Amino acid sequence: MSAPVFIAGLGAISSIGNNIAECLAAFKNEKAGMADMVYLDSVHRNKIPVAEVKFSNEELAALSGLSSQISRTAHLSMIAAKEAVDDAGIENFSSLRTGFISANTVGGMDKTENFFKEFLSDNKKGKLRNVVNHECGSITELVADKLGVKNYISTISTACSSSANAIFFGARMIKHNMLDVVVAGGADAITKFTLNGFNTLMILDNEYCKPFDENRRGLNLGEGAGYVVLVSERIAKMLKKTAYCTLSGYCNANDAYHQTASSPDGIGSYLAMEGALKLSGLKPSDIDYINLHGTGTQNNDIAEGTAIKRLFDPHFPKMSSTKSFTGHTLGASGSIEAVFSALSIQKGIVYPNLRFHTQMKELPFAPETVFSENLTVNHVLSNSFGFGGNCSSLIFSKL
Amino acid sequence: MKMFIRATGNISPQQTFGNVPFLAEAVEYTGNRLSCIEPDYKDIIDPKMIRRMSRIIKMGVAAATACLKESGVEKPDAIITGTAYGCLQDTDLFLTKMVEQNEELLTPTAFIQSTHNTIGAQIGLMLKSNNYNNAFVHRGFSFESALLDGVMLLMENAASNFLVGAVDELTDNSYAILNRFGLYKQKPLSNLDLYKTNSRGTIAGEGSSFFLIAKEESVNDYAQLNGMSTFYKPKDIAETGNQITAFLAAQAVTMDDIDLVITGKNGNAKDDVVYNHLALSVFKAATLANYKHLCGEYPTSTAFALWLAAQIIKTGTIPAVLNIDNPGKVIKKILIHNHYQDTHHTLLLLSAC
Numbered sequence: 001m002s003a004p005v006f007i008a009g010l011g012a013i014s015s016i017g018n019n020i021a022e023c024l025a026a027f028k029n030e031k032a033g034m035a036d037m038v039y040l041d042s043v044h045r046n047k048i049p050v051a052e053v054k055f056s057n058e059e060l061a062a063l064s065g066l067s068s069q070i071s072r073t074a075h076l077s078m079i080a081a082k083e084a085v086d087d088a089g090i091e092n093f094s095s096l097r098t099g100f101i102s103a104n105t106v107g108g109m110d111k112t113e114n115f116f117k118e119f120l121s122d123n124k125k126g127k128l129r130n131v132v133n134h135e136c137g138s139i140t141e142l143v144a145d146k147l148g149v150k151n152y153i154s155t156i157s158t159a160c161s162s163s164a165n166a167i168f169f170g171a172r173m174i175k176h177n178m179l180d181v182v183v184a185g186g187a188d189a190i191t192k193f194t195l196n197g198f199n200t201l202m203i204l205d206n207e208y209c210k211p212f213d214e215n216r217r218g219l220n221l222g223e224g225a226g227y228v229v230l231v232s233e234r235i236a237k238m239l240k241k242t243a244y245c246t247l248s249g250y251c252n253a254n255d256a257y258h259q260t261a262s263s264p265d266g267i268g269s270y271l272a273m274e275g276a277l278k279l280s281g282l283k284p285s286d287i288d289y290i291n292l293h294g295t296g297t298q299n300n301d302i303a304e305g306t307a308i309k310r311l312f313d314p315h316f317p318k319m320s321s322t323k324s325f326t327g328h329t330l331g332a333s334g335s336i337e338a339v340f341s342a343l344s345i346q347k348g349i350v351y352p353n354l355r356f357h358t359q360m361k362e363l364p365f366a367p368e369t370v371f372s373e374n375l376t377v378n379h380v381l382s383n384s385f386g387f388g389g390n391c392s393s394l395i396f397s398k399l
Numbered sequence: 400m401k402m403f404i405r406a407t408g409n410i411s412p413q414q415t416f417g418n419v420p421f422l423a424e425a426v427e428y429t430g431n432r433l434s435c436i437e438p439d440y441k442d443i444i445d446p447k448m449i450r451r452m453s454r455i456i457k458m459g460v461a462a463a464t465a466c467l468k469e470s471g472v473e474k475p476d477a478i479i480t481g482t483a484y485g486c487l488q489d490t491d492l493f494l495t496k497m498v499e500q501n502e503e504l505l506t507p508t509a510f511i512q513s514t515h516n517t518i519g520a521q522i523g524l525m526l527k528s529n530n531y532n533n534a535f536v537h538r539g540f541s542f543e544s545a546l547l548d549g550v551m552l553l554m555e556n557a558a559s560n561f562l563v564g565a566v567d568e569l570t571d572n573s574y575a576i577l578n579r580f581g582l583y584k585q586k587p588l589s590n591l592d593l594y595k596t597n598s599r600g601t602i603a604g605e606g607s608s609f610f611l612i613a614k615e616e617s618v619n620d621y622a623q624l625n626g627m628s629t630f631y632k633p634k635d636i637a638e639t640g641n642q643i644t645a646f647l648a649a650q651a652v653t654m655d656d657i658d659l660v661i662t663g664k665n666g667n668a669k670d671d672v673v674y675n676h677l678a679l680s681v682f683k684a685a686t687l688a689n690y691k692h693l694c695g696e697y698p699t700s701t702a703f704a705l706w707l708a709a710q711i712i713k714t715g716t717i718p719a720v721l722n723i724d725n726p727g728k729v730i731k732k733i734l735i736h737n738h739y740q741d742t743h744h745t746l747l748l749l750s751a752c
């Protein structure tokens with residue numbers, strides 16, 4: 001049970017890049033992914049900026065190998081998962097006990113919302129192919145089947161912490177010796193359903209988001225997918241390359257305060273971070289970098305910041321919200337940020353928190369504002385918090 | 400490791416909720432859709448909360464509340480839910496308004512509650528519990544994944560007990576869509592005659608079943624949960640048979656030890672081929688019972704079967720509604736085998752404490 005779980009492969013697609021190399025280049029060039037809406041057909045176009053992956057469904061299909069009629073979420077999932085599996089380069093992949101644990105928040109909603117237009121006028125109308133993959137689990141199966149993963153397949157949906165939970169569920173299955181290799185992460189495409197949902201909550205910034213800034217006004221929705229390939233120690237030794245890092249800690253706690261809002265003291269966030277530290281056997285001062293949940297909403301950033309203050313004061317590690325680049329990719333955010341966290345350790349880099357200008361008056365610390373290289377990053381904490389009070393933290397550690 | 404089903408709460412198309420005799424008689428439905436018999440929620444949930452809750456949330460929270468009450472556990476160490484479709488009524492409502500109002504003047508409540516983790520979150524909120532809270536949404540494995548998560552927590556000593564539940568609802572729209580996919584029978588029939596037809600389609604069902612599972616034995620336990628296995632898209636019936644044999648071997652039991660096998664037969668000729676073959680091979684000498692005439696077919700129905708098995712073991716009775724040949728048989732070990740569209744197969748083994 002105490003054997004470490006290694007991260008052997010990484011894959012990501014987001015508004016700042018279609019693969020890991022492109023995402024890293026965007027960080028270095030401080031180039032954010034938000035823009036006016038191009039691919040989503042919504043009345044909010046040109047009013048609400050979004051962080052879209054810069055490909056049409058047809059272009060994504062050419063990369064994913066799936067039908068262009070299929071949900072955008074499945075394409076994003078497939079592209080990033082495939083990159084992760086290829087990156088790990090596990091030779092006898094198909095002969096091992098493999099799992100695919102994925103996360104998303106609305107399944108094939110991008111297709112369902114189009115189906116619904118015709119269906120509402122007559123419930124015998126609307127193309128069934130547009131709802132056949134409505135279920136969250138269907139998206140996972142489309143990708144699992146194409147990857148050739150069979151031994152264990154599951155889907156987690158705990159709103160914006162979904163893919164963080166998927167990653168450590170996968171890690172636990174390895175620790176229990178149920179599986180050898182788990183491809184774990186999540187994907188979400190921007191849909192009208194989520195865009196309008198967040199819009200009704202009045203937490204979307206109509207400019208580019210400013211996480212952890214005193215004058216933050218809300219989040220920008222993003223889309224993408226991120227996956228890690230988790231392997232047991234036995235498999236890690238068989239790799240042709242060195243693993244990126246280990247997943248040394250994780251914890252899931254509930255804020256139990258409100259269905260959508262975080263508690264003022266961020267108790268759920270605090271317990272998630274504290275629990276992850278405890279499992280990893282680390283002290284707060286061992287953490288070199290925190291990849292913040294940092295959505296840019298008034299409520300999240302003060303709750304998360306207050307929890308960090310309570311846990312880390314007076315030694316604050318470097319921290320930043322990469323959502324200032326990618327937007328909030330919802331069910332994919334935990335795993336996209338897990339990928340960035342693993343790269344932070346392997347490459348000794350820390351990402352900037354874009355558009356930070358004014359210190360939050362309640363907090364004694366500020367996020368990083370520049371891209372830093374040549375650092376020694378031994379331990380990274382990554383936070384993901386979601387509706388329903390679901391708070392999860394992951395810790396990645398240098399080998 | 401040993402673990403025990405300490406309490407249950409079950410809202411289903413049968414009289415299964417509250418202080419009622421164990422399936423004294425079957426509720427009959429004609430047509431191809433079974434709907435949950437809902438309790439008076441005022442007695443179970445804070446009326447202020449009821450107003451805002453959609454049907455599935457009420458069914459989920461009520462079954463969870465009843466389960467916790469029976470268990471005597473105030474705050475479980477973990478709350479884990481499984482749902483294939485999630486909160487359909489809220490999803491439907493928000494989508495409908497979005498389409499009809501062309502994305503203008505929408506209100507947030509339905510969107511907020513459409514999130515797949517809403518039921519687990521509401522339970523956590525109600526109990527003011529900061530403990531582990533997770534939600535699985537994987538079709539015919541949703542409940543099974545939730546159960547595995549909880550079992551792993553017990554094995555990790557991260558929890559001494561957990562609340563696990565499966566919740567899925569049918570709405571008029573989901574029923575209409577699933578019906579168009581050809582899932583359900585096209586001619587009306589009684590659910591009590593489900594296994595008599597050899598035609599295409601099954602009957603639609605729904606349910607909300609919760610369990611409190613604990614590491615420590617207690618005097619009121621229903622049954623011991625011995626093990627679970629799931630397998631995905633077996634290539635043929637032989638592989639399914641092999642999976643069952645391997646599962647039994649891993650549990651160190653043989654079919655001679657199994658007093659009753661509860662299968663997921665659903666009256667759909669195509670789906671039942673698997674069960675019919677197994678009844679002549681692996682399960683040749685077994686006493687077999689079915690359950691989907693009681694709750695209908697839905698992706699998380701394994702939870703209904705688990706409730707049924709737990710009740711049989713605890714009460715020592717096999718209800719007449721199961722129509723088995725030797726109803727007087729003493730039941731100490733039950734194997735459940737269910738599959739959803741031959742894609743998601745589940746095996747569960749329970750035994751008397």
